[in-house]
Each structure stands twice: as C-alpha cells, then as structure tokens.
Amino acid sequence: MEQLLIQYKQILSDYISNRKEQNLYIGQNYIRQLIQKNVAPEDVINIHRKAIEEIYTQLPDTLTHAYDFLIEVMVQFGLQFREHQSLLVQQEELRIEMDIAANIQNILLKTEMPELESIDIGMVSEPIRKMNGDYVYFLYDEQNYLSVAVADVVGKGVPAALCMSMVKNGLETMKYANHNPSYVLEVLNNIIEKSVDDSMFVSSFYGRYDIEHGVFTYGSAGHEPALYFSAKNESYYDLNSKGLLLGVMPEVKYPQFTIQFEENDFIMIVTDGVTELKNYDVIESRNLLKKIAFPLRHLSAQKMCEKVYSELQKLQDYNLNDDFTIVILKK
Amino acid sequence: MELNIHFRKESNLLKVFIEGEIDTFTAPKLRDKLESFDIDPNYIIELDLSKVVYMDSTGLGVIVALYKKVTREQGNLKLVGLSARLIRLFTITGLSELMNIEVEVKVE
Known part of the structure; x- marks a missing residue:
C-alpha cells in the first residue's frame, strides 16, 4: 500500500x-x-x-x-x-x-448420412447458438428402406439439447428403417410426453422411402409441412398432415400418407427456421423457398441444400434468427 | 416490443387479454401471469389473442402448458380472436384439434 x-x-x-x-x-x-x-x-x-x-x-x-x-x-x-x-x-x-x-451434444447428435445410389440425399443443419435445437436422423437397412426424421425442439440451450437426446434414443430403439411413420411418431410421443415439462415439446416430420417401389410414406407431429416437387408436373405440393406435436398428450395417433416418387422428384423437409424469415410471413417464406429451389432442381441434393441456405442467408443479411435445417431427398 | 396482459371477470368467464408479441423474451412474463390464478372448474378461461401480433413456438409452449394444467384440473380453456397466421400455427401443430378455438375475430 x-x-x-x-x-x-x-x-x-x-x-x-x-x-x-x-x-x-x-x-x-x-x-x-x-x-x-x-x-x-x-x-x-x-x-x-x-x-x-x-x-x-x-x-x-x-x-x-x-x-x-x-x-x-x-x-x-x-x-x-x-x-x-x-x-x-x-x-x-x-x-x-x-x-x-x-461438444458432447455435437458428438452425440451427429447425423450420419447414408450414401445410396438409388436416392440422392442432402442436408444443411445450422444452429443459431452453440447447441442445435434441430435434429436430423437417417436410418437405412438392407431391406431397402431409408427413413428420415427431422425434429425441432421448442426452447433453446441445455433443456432442448437434453430433450433432443431423448428423441435420438427413441429413434435408435427402432433399429430398422421399415417401421411405419405413424408407429414411430407414436413411440416418440410416448417417450417425450412422459419425460418433459409442460411447456416443452418437439415437432417432427418422419418419412420412410421404399427404395424398390419408389413409395414415400410420411407422417408429421406438428411439423412445418414438407414440400414435394413433382418433376413431371413441374409443381410443388405441401405434404400436409394433422398430427399433434410430440409431448403434449399421451396416446396420440398419427396419420400417415404415401406418394409415388418419380424420376427427378424431390422432397424438401425444413424446420421453422427456414419458413419464419424476418419480413416475410410463413406463406411468403414458403413461396420464396419454392422459388429459390426451382432453378436448382438439376443439382445434387446436397448442392441444392447448400445453395438454398446461402440464398436465404444473403436475403436475411446473414442474420438468420433460428436454427436452420433443410433436408432434400431426390430421385 | 412490449407484451401487455390484463384480466377481466365476467360472471363465469375469466377473460385474459394479451397484447403484443409473444416470443422468447416475453413468454416468461406471460407464463408468470397465467400461473398466477387458480383454476376453478366452474369458470371458463378465455384467452383473447386478437391483439397478438406475433407468436413463436416459445409462446405456443406457454399456451400448451396452460392447456395441460387446465385439463388436469378439470377447468375450461378457450382461445378467441386468432389471426390467420395463428390459426395456421395451431392447425399445423395439431393443437386446433385438441383445444377449444373460436375462429372469428371479435369486434370490440
């Protein structure tokens, strides 16, 4: 001193x-x-x-x-x-x-993308913060089924990450890709409903592709409708479904629907980070997404996802405000 | 943007007026307010959302939590004054099949 x-x-x-x-x-x-x-x-x-x-x-x-x-x-x-x-x-x-x-979350929730000759798969999933509230899971088995789950947890940070681990564990108990989407969503709902607090829930899209017959079967649990592009008609269709969010009520049944996949058709599965853009309402955002993806349809699924992501980032001044996930399956 | 919440009791109706944006920042305030009253099976709780200009999934979480609580305690919950955007949100999430939602916008 x-x-x-x-x-x-x-x-x-x-x-x-x-x-x-x-x-x-x-x-x-x-x-x-x-x-x-x-x-x-x-x-x-x-x-x-x-x-x-x-x-x-x-x-x-x-x-x-x-x-x-x-x-x-x-x-x-x-x-x-x-x-x-x-x-x-x-x-x-x-x-x-x-x-x-x-880091642990990133290791645990790392998405493994199967590489298949019969269907082209692309994905971009970018978290807004350190932990991603979106999760993508693929499953492929030798019986020629490919299934994909895209999930979005409400809430951010640690609780969302823990909830996401439950989703992953639930999906892993499936072991095979041939299960019906309605069954998978029902199982996931029961797991989540029992374990999380009242204000937490998960939206999820689940699709199963029968590679041999080109049939895509899907169901949704409160998830933003996926977009189906028919190359033959050169037009998009919303894959609407009315399933309830996962984790709200026990014993929920989920409807499932099928579409016949043709050559060059593709499906875009997104989370609300893609459709809730600043200065656009949801319908405008979806139209924008369709418009951006249309001229990219001849690229590979991965390239399409990357281009859509960079276009939307540019449009939002590199300041997207939610976790961003887009998955494209293309024949 | 601010979120304002106020209550009005009318015979067996508890009206909750919500005004502003319900997002990650304002949702905790809404949750606190909605947890502040007891649920009485003789009352109908009516959430008036006609002045809600924006609601994200966190806001949806607060309303789902209220719905679960009200259902558990055998109360009644009703949502009124939803904009087209909110109706879409409740439809896509499957909640409109579950909850009591009045579609037309109320004229004050």
Whole structure:
C-alpha cells in the first residue's frame, strides 16, 4: 500500500500543478492497474486521502472527517465490485462447461448420412447458438428402406439439447428403417410426453422411402409441412398432415400418407427456421423457398441444400434468427 | 416490443387479454401471469389473442402448458380472436384439434 501511495501522490500532484490531458491519462491507466490488482474502491479513496494529507499539511479536520465518511460509504461499492468480479469468474466457468456440453451434444447428435445410389440425399443443419435445437436422423437397412426424421425442439440451450437426446434414443430403439411413420411418431410421443415439462415439446416430420417401389410414406407431429416437387408436373405440393406435436398428450395417433416418387422428384423437409424469415410471413417464406429451389432442381441434393441456405442467408443479411435445417431427398 | 396482459371477470368467464408479441423474451412474463390464478372448474378461461401480433413456438409452449394444467384440473380453456397466421400455427401443430378455438375475430 505504501508503494501505491507514493505513485498515486506523484500522479496526483503532477495533475494539480499541470492540469494537462496527459496527466489525466496517466491517472486513468494507473487506476486500470489497480483494478487488475483487485484494489477495492474504498482503498483507492483512502490512498487519495493520504496523498492529499501529505500534499496539503494544513487540512481542516472537517475535511478528514468527510473523507472518513466517504470511505465508509464506498465500502458498499466495494462489496458490489467484488461480487461482480466473482460473478465474472463464475460466468467464465459456466461458459467453459457450456462449450464442453455443446461438444458432447455435437458428438452425440451427429447425423450420419447414408450414401445410396438409388436416392440422392442432402442436408444443411445450422444452429443459431452453440447447441442445435434441430435434429436430423437417417436410418437405412438392407431391406431397402431409408427413413428420415427431422425434429425441432421448442426452447433453446441445455433443456432442448437434453430433450433432443431423448428423441435420438427413441429413434435408435427402432433399429430398422421399415417401421411405419405413424408407429414411430407414436413411440416418440410416448417417450417425450412422459419425460418433459409442460411447456416443452418437439415437432417432427418422419418419412420412410421404399427404395424398390419408389413409395414415400410420411407422417408429421406438428411439423412445418414438407414440400414435394413433382418433376413431371413441374409443381410443388405441401405434404400436409394433422398430427399433434410430440409431448403434449399421451396416446396420440398419427396419420400417415404415401406418394409415388418419380424420376427427378424431390422432397424438401425444413424446420421453422427456414419458413419464419424476418419480413416475410410463413406463406411468403414458403413461396420464396419454392422459388429459390426451382432453378436448382438439376443439382445434387446436397448442392441444392447448400445453395438454398446461402440464398436465404444473403436475403436475411446473414442474420438468420433460428436454427436452420433443410433436408432434400431426390430421385 | 412490449407484451401487455390484463384480466377481466365476467360472471363465469375469466377473460385474459394479451397484447403484443409473444416470443422468447416475453413468454416468461406471460407464463408468470397465467400461473398466477387458480383454476376453478366452474369458470371458463378465455384467452383473447386478437391483439397478438406475433407468436413463436416459445409462446405456443406457454399456451400448451396452460392447456395441460387446465385439463388436469378439470377447468375450461378457450382461445378467441386468432389471426390467420395463428390459426395456421395451431392447425399445423395439431393443437386446433385438441383445444377449444373460436375462429372469428371479435369486434370490440
């Protein structure tokens, strides 16, 4: 403290005699050093008082009392300051934990994309924060079925990530890709309904493609309707379905529908991050998506997904406001 | 944008007027307000959404949570004054099949 007093007194008296901008600047830098050394605000005032007493030896007693008073008052500031410092440390610890959790999530929820000759698969899934609230799962088996699930958890961050792990585990219990979408959604609903709190739910699209017969069967649990493009008719169709969100009620039944896939047809499955664009309502966003994808239809499914993503990003000034997922299956 | 919520009791009806945007930031406020009253099976709780200009899935979560609570406690919940956009949201999510939703917009 003695050393600090000598330095401070020097800086202060330099300022009093010169009153230059440069002296103030030195003072500011000095205070920054004190903050780094965790010197409390009340201690700074104490140093100031001692320096003043040494510079002006004839100070009235009342001024000394006033300093005593100020120091007492500043103790409260000091307490706040120390609390703030410890919060910063805690925040840093939490940030590190979040990073680790996000890495674990990324490993656990990594989507494995099958590579098949008979159907072209593309996907882009970009989280808005560290943890992705969207999840895509593919399953392929030798009986020539490919199934795909696209899920979106309401809510963000850790609770959403935990919920997503449940979805993944539920899907993994399926083992084979030949199950009916209505059955898979029913199983997922029962798992989620039992385990999450009242305000949490998941929307999911589930599709199964019978590679040999070119039949696509799908069901939806409260998910944004997927888009089907018929190459023959050169037009899009909404894959509407009225299934309830997963996790709202037990024992829900999910209807399923089929379409016959023809050469060059494709299906676009998206999450609401794709259709809830700023300055566009949902219908406009969907029309925009159709318009963007149409001239890209001759590209590979992966290229199409990437192009759609970059186009929409550009349109939204590289500031999309939700997790963004698009999956394309193309014959 | 602000979210304003106020209540009015009319005979056996508890009207809840919601005004503004229901999103990630305002949803906790709505949840707190909706959790603040007891559910009485003799009352109908009516959420008036005619002044809701935007609602995302977090807002939907709050309403689903209320629906579940009301159903558990054998109360009645009704949603009125939904815009076309909100009707689409409730239809796609399958909630319109489940909940009591009055479609026409009310004239004040």
